[in-house]
Amino acid sequence: MMGMGTLITAIAPAIGPTFGGVVISQLGWRWIFIFILPVLLVSLVMGTLSIRQKSELRRVRFDLLSLLLIALTFCGLIYGFSSMTTRPFLSLQVAGAMAAGVVACAGFAFRTLKSSSPILDLRILANLNFAGYVLAFLLFQIASLGLAFILPNYMQLVNGSSALISGLVVLPGALLGAAFAPLGGRILDTLGAKSPLMTGPALALSSLALFLAFGRHLSDAGICGIYVLYMAGMGMSSGNIMTTGLGRLDQRMQSHGNALFNTVQQFAGAVGTSVSAALVAAGQSGAATQAEGTAAGSTLAFGMLLVLLAIQYLTVIKVTLKPFPTPGGR
Structure with a gap:
C-alpha cells in the first residue's frame, strides 16, 4: 500500500x-504557472468529491502558538540556507536567520513536551x-x-x-x-x-x-x-x-x-x-x-x-x- x-x-x-x-523552450517560464492553475483546481474538485472521513471526529484545541513556531522554524532555517549564496555566514541574513529558526524549533519542542494535545508530538x-x-x-x-x-x-x-x-x-x-x-x-x-x-x-x-x-x-x-x-x-x-x-x-x-x-x-x-x-x-x-x-x-x-x-x-x-x-x- x-x-x-x-x-x-x-x-x-x-x-x-x-x-x-x-x-x-516553447512558451517561456511564466507559462508553467498558468498551466498549473487548472491542474490545482481539478485536484481540489476531485479531492472534495472523493475524500471521505473514515475515523470518528473529535474536538481538539487548535494550538496557534505551536503553528507560528513551526512557521518561524521553517522560515528562519530555509531563509538562512538560501542566503548563503549571496551573504557571508556571520550575517543577519544567514547566521541570524538560522539562529532564529533554531530558537523557534527549541521553543516548539518545549511546548510540545508540555502539551497534552500537541499539534505534532515530538515525544515519538x-x-x-x-x-x-x-x-x-x-x-x-x-x-x-x-x-x-x-x-x-x-x-x-x-x-x-x-x-x-x-x-x-x-x-x-x-x-x-x-x-x-x-x-x-x-x-x-x-x-x-x-x-x-x-x-x-x-x-x-x-x-x-x-x-x-x-x-x-x-x-x-x-x-x-x-x-x-x-x-x-x-x-x-x-x-x-x-x-x-x-x-x-x-x-x-x-x-x-x-x-x-x-x-x-x-x-x-x-x-x-x-x-x-x-x-x-x-x-x-x-x-x-x-x-x-x-x-x-x-x-x-x-x-x-x-x-x-x-x-x-x-x-x-x-x-x-x-x-x-x-x-x-x-
Missing part, C-alpha cells in the same frame, strides 16, 4: 522536469529506532532534491544543453524510480525490510560516488545512466523507510509519525536545494568561466551529498540489523 502511495507521489516529479523543459522521537528512520528519510530527501537541482543546471550551464534536453535526460531515471516504488513494497512484504533497505541505499550511495568521481566531466548520457542507478535505489527504499519506521510505533502514535515524515520531507526539499545552490555558487565564484565554476561547485555538492548518504546508510544498517532495545519489542 505504501509502495503504491509512493508511486503516485513519484509520477509528478518524473514528468515535471520534461514538461517544464518543453514549456520553457524518544523511540530511537523510529528516530533513526526519520533521520535516514531526511538525509535521503536532502540528497534527492539536491540532485534534482544540480543535474539540470549542470547540463545547461556546463554541457550547454537546453531545458528540454535536461528534462528528457532525467526522465528515464525518474520513471524508473516511480516504477520501483511498488516493487520495493512488494519486496518488503515478501522478504522483509532487510533486502530493500540494504540494497536501495547502497545503489544510491554508489551513484553519488560516481557523480563525485566524474563530477567535472559528466556527459548528458553519463548523467542519465548514473541517475537511473540512483533512482532505482531511491524508489526501492524511500517508501520502505517510512513503512518500517512507522511500524516501530504503537498504532495510536502512527498518525503523529506520518505527520512527522511529511514535515521532514518538505523541510528536506528546501534544505537540499538551498545548500546545493550555495555550493554551486561557491564553485562559480572566481572561476574563469561559468561552465568551469558550475562543474567545480557541482562536484563540491556531490561530495556533500555523498557524506549525507553515507550517514544515512549507516543509520539504516543500525536500526534495521541491530535495532535499539525499546519497550514492547518495537
Whole structure:
C-alpha cells in the first residue's frame, strides 16, 4: 500500500522536469504557472468529491502558538540556507536567520513536551529506532532534491544543453524510480525490510560516488545512466523507510509519525536545494568561466551529498540489523 502511495507521489516529479523543459523552450517560464492553475483546481474538485472521513471526529484545541513556531522554524532555517549564496555566514541574513529558526524549533519542542494535545508530538522521537528512520528519510530527501537541482543546471550551464534536453535526460531515471516504488513494497512484504533497505541505499550511495568521481566531466548520457542507478535505489527504499519506521510505533502514535515524515520531507526539499545552490555558487565564484565554476561547485555538492548518504546508510544498517532495545519489542 505504501509502495503504491509512493508511486503516485513519484509520477509528478518524473514528468515535471520534461514538461517544464518543453514549456520553457516553447512558451517561456511564466507559462508553467498558468498551466498549473487548472491542474490545482481539478485536484481540489476531485479531492472534495472523493475524500471521505473514515475515523470518528473529535474536538481538539487548535494550538496557534505551536503553528507560528513551526512557521518561524521553517522560515528562519530555509531563509538562512538560501542566503548563503549571496551573504557571508556571520550575517543577519544567514547566521541570524538560522539562529532564529533554531530558537523557534527549541521553543516548539518545549511546548510540545508540555502539551497534552500537541499539534505534532515530538515525544515519538524518544523511540530511537523510529528516530533513526526519520533521520535516514531526511538525509535521503536532502540528497534527492539536491540532485534534482544540480543535474539540470549542470547540463545547461556546463554541457550547454537546453531545458528540454535536461528534462528528457532525467526522465528515464525518474520513471524508473516511480516504477520501483511498488516493487520495493512488494519486496518488503515478501522478504522483509532487510533486502530493500540494504540494497536501495547502497545503489544510491554508489551513484553519488560516481557523480563525485566524474563530477567535472559528466556527459548528458553519463548523467542519465548514473541517475537511473540512483533512482532505482531511491524508489526501492524511500517508501520502505517510512513503512518500517512507522511500524516501530504503537498504532495510536502512527498518525503523529506520518505527520512527522511529511514535515521532514518538505523541510528536506528546501534544505537540499538551498545548500546545493550555495555550493554551486561557491564553485562559480572566481572561476574563469561559468561552465568551469558550475562543474567545480557541482562536484563540491556531490561530495556533500555523498557524506549525507553515507550517514544515512549507516543509520539504516543500525536500526534495521541491530535495532535499539525499546519497550514492547518495537
